[in-house]
Amino acid sequence: MNAGLAAVAVNMLGTVEHPELGDSPYRVDSDGAPYVPVGDGGLVLGLRLGDSVFAFDGDHAAPGACLTHRDEAARHALVLYSCIGNEAEVRTGAVAGARGAVLGKRGENGRVIVGFGAGDLARMRPGDEVSVRARGQGLRPAWLPAGVMVLNMDPDLLAALEVGSGTAQLAGISVRVRTMLPSPLAGNGLGRPAVGWDLDLQLGAGDDEDLRLGDLVAITDIDARYNMGYRRGWVTIGVAVHGSSPLPGHGPGITPILTGPRARLEARADGENHVGLTDALLKLQ
């Protein structure tokens, strides 16, 4: 979308997902051992933004409630249009009226991950309806450098991250991230559209990466404008939205928010000083 076009917001409805398993409880981990997946979608308690992605023995566990829609096409729309930072409101159930915020999205059939205050989340249950005020796709701030694309980001949250401002196009921007990773660590999500999928990082607890839920992470030589794939000289920056996975080719996942040529999109690794997406930034406390 050209800079200067007005964004529109869309109220969408999602339902808190119930976990689903097949006839067999087992999946097989990267060493060939069967395991029972816990925390893969649905409503997960006990982890928050800021926790290590390796702190729990879950499978793709996300810090909040995953929303889906029973109609496949409506589910895709819910996921595609929702953006990180979008406001959410519980419409039914014990905490009807409670406010939350989108903190990420996941791929395959698509899930929107919504964070809530810990007290509200603990009283919610699968089947609760949640309204999301979706806005952000098509966002192209005037300051965004040529060739750089922003995606999956609420305009207000993008402003709060302070990666750029003003009415004049910048030659380049610099974004603080926890860590920079090389493209061969990109896993499940390659070849899929970044507006609807996350990109799993093939990292495990033994890889000695201090990576936390909500962190901004850069991955080099990955272009995420359309589908995600290899392009030399590019970088994609995403938010870590779910924890690690025992499955081969999977791991903690990032929802991409910025992608562009490294000449105009610089990622700077903060290391241990990094602060990414937090409950405070999303007003979840």
Next chain:
Amino acid sequence: MKAATNAGRLVSQVLTGEVWPALADRHGYRVGPDGQPFVLPGMGGVTLGVHCGDPATGYAADHLEPGASIRHADPAANMAVQFLTCVGNQVTVASGPASGHAGHVIGQHAYVLADFAEDVAATLSTGDAVTINAVGQGLRFADHPSIVLKNCAPGLLERMPGGTTQDGRLEMHVAARIPAEAIGAGVGMISEYANTDLMGAYQSLGADLSLGLESLRVGDIVAMADQDHRFGRGRRPGYLTIGVISTGQCMLFGHGPGPSTLMSGPAEAFRLVDDADANLASWYHDVDHRRESTGQ
């Protein structure tokens, strides 16, 4: 020395399927690496003019599936067809004008892909029934315990050059070596289903997309660096996965010519020999033009 296996203990199972149509949606277009919209054939139905030994790329196609693309109409039976069928298995046409002609499986891609001689393929169409003699899952090496075989018919292993070396490694002839950067869509999936797309082989597109893989051929045996496909498909430095290129040209970004997995293990368990003739066409050409009732 040929590598010893448990082939004598394997059973064959007779499966059926049909040539499955190409699928699209009413919006038509998909999106290429630079945002270019495209409508291109290649997946599903019977794709003509491309066979084992032919270039994998250089066509106006997307996810080019050489020959017949096969599924079973029942969802659970289809998973049996997709999981149990192995590269090298014989496929016999069971209805239609090509009835009785045999081809062989070259890989999986959410379809079972079967290559037939061009004159046979020309008479095949969507809905034609096929019979598959499925054998190969469960195949194990007797003397290479760290290497796990997948989707590999015993007959294919028998035809391939190489074998157990004097120092106890498995010699494999490969037509190409694939860098870890090229591994694209399909990572994270199970290794008995579909294949791994290789990025960096977009003929005629930008140099910043290229990983030097534009000369791959359909049927090439390739070695993928740092890939462990023993229990699914993921990255593990120091491991190696051998596959066979079963699909070709892609326009969809993050996708590309795709190897179906044949075996996986620690790199030091292999001895690779670069061999331009390491292609299914070198070993299966003779079955293309005759009817067969036996073999894999």
